[in-house]
Each structure stands twice: as C-alpha cells, then as structure tokens.
Amino acid sequence: MTTTHDFWLAGRRASGDADFEVHNSWDGRLVGRVSVPTAAQVEEALDAAVAALPVFAATPAHQRAAALDHVAKRLAERTEEIARLITAENGKPIKWARGEVGRAVSVFRWAAEEARRTNGETMRLDTDPGGVGRFAVVRKFPRGVVLGIAPFNFPLNLVAHKVAPAIAVGAPIILKPAPATPLSALVLGEILAETDLPAGSWSVLTVPNDRMPALVQDRRLPVISFTGSDKVGYQIMDSVPRKHTTLELGGNAAAVVLADWSSEADLDWAATRIAMFSNYQGGQSCISVQRVIADASVYDALVEKVVAKVKAQVTGDPNDDATDVGPLVDENAAKRVESWVEDAVAKGAKVLTGGSREGATYAPTVLAELPADAILAKAEVFGPVLSLHRVDGVDEAFAAVNDSPFGLQAGVFTHDLQTAFRAHRELEVGGVVIGDAPSYRADQMPYGGVKDSGVGREGVKYAMDDYTVEKVMVLTGLDL
Known part of the structure; x- marks a missing residue:
C-alpha cells in the first residue's frame, strides 16, 4: 500500500x-x-x-x-x-x-x-x-x-x-x-x-x-x-x-564562443560543457544552455563537436548511474517542447540531432538556422534543446546575447581578459561565467537576473x- x-x-x-x-x-x-x-x-x-x-x-x-x-x-x-x-x-x-x-x-x-x-x-x-x-x-x-x-x-x-x-x-x-x-x-x-x-x-x-x-x-x-x-x-x-x-x-541562457577560443582543446572543452549543460536536468534549469553564439571563425568546427557530444548524451532510465538525460517532469512538458521544435522547423530551422519524443522523454536536440520568429528564439524552452548561431566578432556576439527578454546568466568562452571585463560590463545578465557554460552556480554567490528573469x-x-x-x-x- x-x-x-x-x-x-x-x-x-x-x-x-x-x-x-x-x-x-x-x-x-x-x-x-x-x-x-x-x-x-x-x-x-x-x-x-x-x-x-x-x-x-x-x-x-x-x-x-x-x-x-x-x-x-x-x-x-x-x-x-x-x-x-x-x-x-x-x-x-x-x-x-x-x-x-x-x-x-x-x-x-x-x-x-x-x-x-x-x-x-x-x-x-x-x-x-x-x-x-x-x-x-x-x-x-x-x-x-x-x-x-x-x-x-x-x-x-x-x-x-x-x-x-x-x-x-x-x-x-x-x-x-x-x-x-x-x-x-x-x-x-x-x-x-x-x-x-x-x-x-x-x-x-x-x-x-x-x-x-x-x-x-x-x-x-x-x-x-x-x-x-x-x-x-x-x-x-x-x-x-x-x-x-x-x-x-526564467532564462534562455547563451554560451558565447569567441574567435580566440580556437584550439582543438578549447573547442572540445566548450562543446563538452555546452552538450552537458543543455541537457543536464533534461534542460529544466533556468541557466541551462539554450543558445550557442559562435564566432564565424570557429562556428563550423564547434558545430561538429557539439552535435557529436550531444549525440553521446545517454538518455534513459534516471535510476541508472550511466544516464545523463532522463524524462521531463511530465508528458505535457515534453509535448510542449515537441510543439516548439515543430514550430521552429516549420519556420525554417534545421534539426542536426534529436527532435523526437517518447512519452515524457524528449531527445537531446540541436537546431541550426533558427528563425527569429520561432517561439524558441525568445522563450525559455525548459527542455533539452539548444540552437546554434553564427556571428562576426564580439560586438555582434554580445548584441545577440542581449537580444532577449531574459537576462539571467551567460557563458563566454574567451582567453582575453579585456573581453571578459567587457562582457561583465555590457551583457544584460545577472551573472557572467568566463571560460565555461552559463550553468555554473555556487550557492553562496548572488544569483538572479535582470529584465524578465x-x-x-x-x-x-x-x-x-x-x-x-x-x-x-x-x-x-x-x-x-
């Protein structure tokens, strides 16, 4: 009983x-x-x-x-x-x-x-x-x-x-x-x-x-x-x-990968962290990676690595120690994510991996060419879905981060100290993580956002x- x-x-x-x-x-x-x-x-x-x-x-x-x-x-x-x-x-x-x-x-x-x-x-x-x-x-x-x-x-x-x-x-x-x-x-x-x-x-x-x-x-x-x-x-x-x-x-957190983050090891690290933290709670975290904004000089190499690492995320029984991605909180949540991806695809987005649902589980998904009028472009997906965006230079990258109703946290992959301080100053978010995904939180640090966050x-x-x-x-x- x-x-x-x-x-x-x-x-x-x-x-x-x-x-x-x-x-x-x-x-x-x-x-x-x-x-x-x-x-x-x-x-x-x-x-x-x-x-x-x-x-x-x-x-x-x-x-x-x-x-x-x-x-x-x-x-x-x-x-x-x-x-x-x-x-x-x-x-x-x-x-x-x-x-x-x-x-x-x-x-x-x-x-x-x-x-x-x-x-x-x-x-x-x-x-x-x-x-x-x-x-x-x-x-x-x-x-x-x-x-x-x-x-x-x-x-x-x-x-x-x-x-x-x-x-x-x-x-x-x-x-x-x-x-x-x-x-x-x-x-x-x-x-x-x-x-x-x-x-x-x-x-x-x-x-x-x-x-x-x-x-x-x-x-x-x-x-x-x-x-x-x-x-x-x-x-x-x-x-x-x-x-x-x-x-x-909420949030629709961005991970920015800039031109100086270009070595094989750099891109491996960025792709690993992006793949993990777009999916780690089934995407049900306010600071999970939803948008990847990459400089054109590293975009293609990064995309290949991100897609491979997202495909490697183990989806299945959450009681299994090997599982990376479990179900969403209920089937209705998964159906909503499914409908938002379908909306994006209908408007021109390309599915590079994922894009399918089984019960309350939604497959880890990567989208490219996400149109600005898709729901996913502005809203918080709260599911295991990320989109990839190509930009030219720091100005365009930071403008893309700020082009959002939300402002909780952002991750910026750069080695340049001046760029790090510029990100801290210019990005309209409550927290900036340098050299890692936006999903890092220490429980003693101030945590919160601006705008609709x-x-x-x-x-x-x-x-x-x-x-x-x-x-x-x-x-x-x-x-x-």
Missing part, C-alpha cells in the same frame, strides 16, 4: 481531509500520496508563524546556527535516500540528484556560518556638529513571516534556498513546495523537526496551486520569495505591490538581506 505523506504544520506532522498523488515521469508509477491541508490548518500555520516571529527573531545566533548545522549533517547522512526520492518524484538522473543533495548540504552549511557572523555595523555621528555625542548601531531584523514558493526542477536545493536563509535570520517561513515534487520538502521537514527551532517558525504546506493566490494576498506574509515562471512571478508581484517580493524566474538575489547571504530590514539605534550623550 502506498504511503500517504503528512505535511508539516508549525513544526509538527499533520494531515488534512484530502490528498493527491505523485507519479514518476519515467515509468508512471505511483511514488506517493500527499495530504492536503484544510483551510483551517493553513490559518493555524499562519497564526503560529506570526506568534513565533518575536520569539524566533530573538533567538541566539548559536541556536539558529546549530539547527542549520544539524540539517546539513542529516542531509549528508541521508544523501542516497533523498537522491533516490528526488529521482522518483522529479525524473532527474540519479547522478544529478546526488549532486542536488550535496548542494543543499552546502546551502545549510553556508547559512549556519552566516548566522554566526551577521553582526550589523556601527557608525559615529559626530561628523557634523549636530551629531556630537551621538553614535549609531545598525542591525538587521526580519521583515516578517516569509512565504517561500518553490519550483519542481530542484525540489530540494531550491527549497533550501528559501528555508535556510530564513532560519539564519530568525524569520518564520511558510514553505509551499511544487505539487509535482513535494516529497523532498517533506523529508526536509522531518529533519527540521529534529531541531529545537521554536514552534511555528516553519511549516511545509502542500497546498495546490489554485490556493496559492490566497497565501500571496495574506497580509500576515509580508515577504514573498518565488522561483518559477516569469508569467506567474510577475502576476504575484503585480498583485501585491506593497510586499517585499523576490522573483527568480526577475528581481532580487538568492545566494544565502543575499537572501538573508532580502528577508531583513536595517534598523538604526542612536545613542546620545556619549564621550566619543
């Missing part, structure tokens, strides 16, 4: 009066049933979070850091179990699922360290005559209860990026995992329940998406951290303009900044 998984209400297990099913996208099997909170239980969680706010904000740094250290330790101990669960609910190949658990360990470890060293600042105010005898202490305090809305593509690590910074600053959090992939978040709840965090400081509520607007509108949740599609993200922001909202949205930054310290507000205390009558 399949287990029905409880949710977590104010730090304790709870079950509602309904449930939903989670299926494996590779073989369709039932992975588990998940209980859905009632409206009254959601209210209870929100009231508990509000009540916990002053208590949690006042907890000593060592207590919050110890809880975060415990989570990091237990995630590491349970790596294989949790990785198997990620693969079961998400379809992610097991080797990438293990990597995701490792990254979540890092997020909680970084949060523990940041909790210990967040000190605020002081400043003397006698820089002007009116400030003689005055001294300021500036500290950061939680803005309020956080609503964290997580996506399906990294069901543990992107949950960690919501939860860990909140714990680090003492901000209660209501976490809403993606309905397609709630099981990893519920296991995280098991581990959080082993800590001595205050009652009400966290809840994991497995509510369906049609109940999300009520949470978004609730005045008890003044901070919203959302990762997902640009359409939904900006709907949230537009609906609550007075709330503090962080949006980590969102507002605000993740990365533990930067999310902590988003969850808090500076408050100043002025002391008077002091001999400085």
